[in-house]
Amino acid sequence: KQKKKGSMLFLLLTTSYKVYMKYTELGKTGIKVSRICVGGMSFGKAAEDFHLWTLDQEKTTAMLAHALDLGVNFIDTANCYSHGTSELYIGHALKELQVARDQVVLASKVYFNEGKLKKEAVLREIDKTLQRLGTDYLDLYQIHRFDYDTPVEETMEALDSLVKSGKVRALGASAMYGYQFHNMQIAAEKNGWTQFSAMQNHYNLMYREDEREMIPICRQYGVSLIPYSPLAGGHLTHRGWTTESKRSQTDQTLRKKYDQAMENDLLIIDRVDEIAKKYNISMSQVALSWLWEKGVAAPIVGATSVPHFDDAVKAVDVSLSREDIVYLEEIYERHKIVGALPEE
Numbered sequence: 001k002q003k004k005k006g007s008m009l010f011l012l013l014t015t016s017y018k019v020y021m022k023y024t025e026l027g028k029t030g031i032k033v034s035r036i037c038v039g040g041m042s043f044g045k046a047a048e049d050f051h052l053w054t055l056d057q058e059k060t061t062a063m064l065a066h067a068l069d070l071g072v073n074f075i076d077t078a079n080c081y082s083h084g085t086s087e088l089y090i091g092h093a094l095k096e097l098q099v100a101r102d103q104v105v106l107a108s109k110v111y112f113n114e115g116k117l118k119k120e121a122v123l124r125e126i127d128k129t130l131q132r133l134g135t136d137y138l139d140l141y142q143i144h145r146f147d148y149d150t151p152v153e154e155t156m157e158a159l160d161s162l163v164k165s166g167k168v169r170a171l172g173a174s175a176m177y178g179y180q181f182h183n184m185q186i187a188a189e190k191n192g193w194t195q196f197s198a199m200q201n202h203y204n205l206m207y208r209e210d211e212r213e214m215i216p217i218c219r220q221y222g223v224s225l226i227p228y229s230p231l232a233g234g235h236l237t238h239r240g241w242t243t244e245s246k247r248s249q250t251d252q253t254l255r256k257k258y259d260q261a262m263e264n265d266l267l268i269i270d271r272v273d274e275i276a277k278k279y280n281i282s283m284s285q286v287a288l289s290w291l292w293e294k295g296v297a298a299p300i301v302g303a304t305s306v307p308h309f310d311d312a313v314k315a316v317d318v319s320l321s322r323e324d325i326v327y328l329e330e331i332y333e334r335h336k337i338v339g340a341l342p343e344e
Helices: 008-014 057-069 081-096 119-133 152-165 178-191 214-221 232-237 246-250 252-279 283-293 306-317 322-329
Strands: 023-025 032-034 037-039 074-076 105-110 138-143 168-174 196-200
Touching (some): 037 057, 081 119, 105 119, 119 138, 119 152, 232 283, 252 283, 252 322, 283 306, 283 322
Parallel strands (some): 074 105, 168 196
Antiparallel strands (some): 023 032
């Protein structure tokens, strides 16, 4: 990585504390990933019809430089984030920082595009993603949702062709129902195609519905969990429900995800705060540590500030007791399914 003296980037890099990052294998792929993944939804051109709180190119480059300096090597994005500019900003940042391609694990997703997961769409969108990221291959390519309009065999064969061609090293899926994920794995298994190695599901202390079916299926297949919204969009980082942050004030998607269960979730937030005070750590560290205790490989953290990201990274050294886990979980009530439907 190149350090530019006199710039904000140099200051961020040189003032960071020493962190000993931990790593794990992504599924059974042999791909080594940090236990924290950088969420690319935080990057890209702000837009009224997507998100207004995203970071511009300069801040994106600074955030990625800092993450890499801390030992984080895993970056996740999608072709639809900020209308493709998330991929552009990440690609530009890695080029500017002169990061060796084999020193970073790049993941992106396909679905929210013309043709969804049809063969021609998958083959078209991977090339666009690679071009925007400035690379000739992805380490992990994920389907963003389940496509109700395309046979699973068509999608799995198309994805397998990307692996065989060398454009993609491993495959993953994101939010869907457990039976859908299972059916896609079976289709790949029957036809000798590449199976999924990662599941980017919606999972945190405030939303645990995947514990019923999805997570047991992932364990059956040796699939790594790399959940999005591990901090529930920031709800698990502070007392109360809202803050003065730009995201809290403008993110309508966040409200759709969590406002419906606010009464129960506020009780959970209070318990996270209690455990944090017990150990003199942050609430985000409690929430992330809980995920690792539940077998998660690498939660995807979408921070928009260096202090918030630093705080998340410190969580790799936090361990919760069995009593802490029970206390955090025991008041959870069943939630309405959020994330598995294609329009969400």
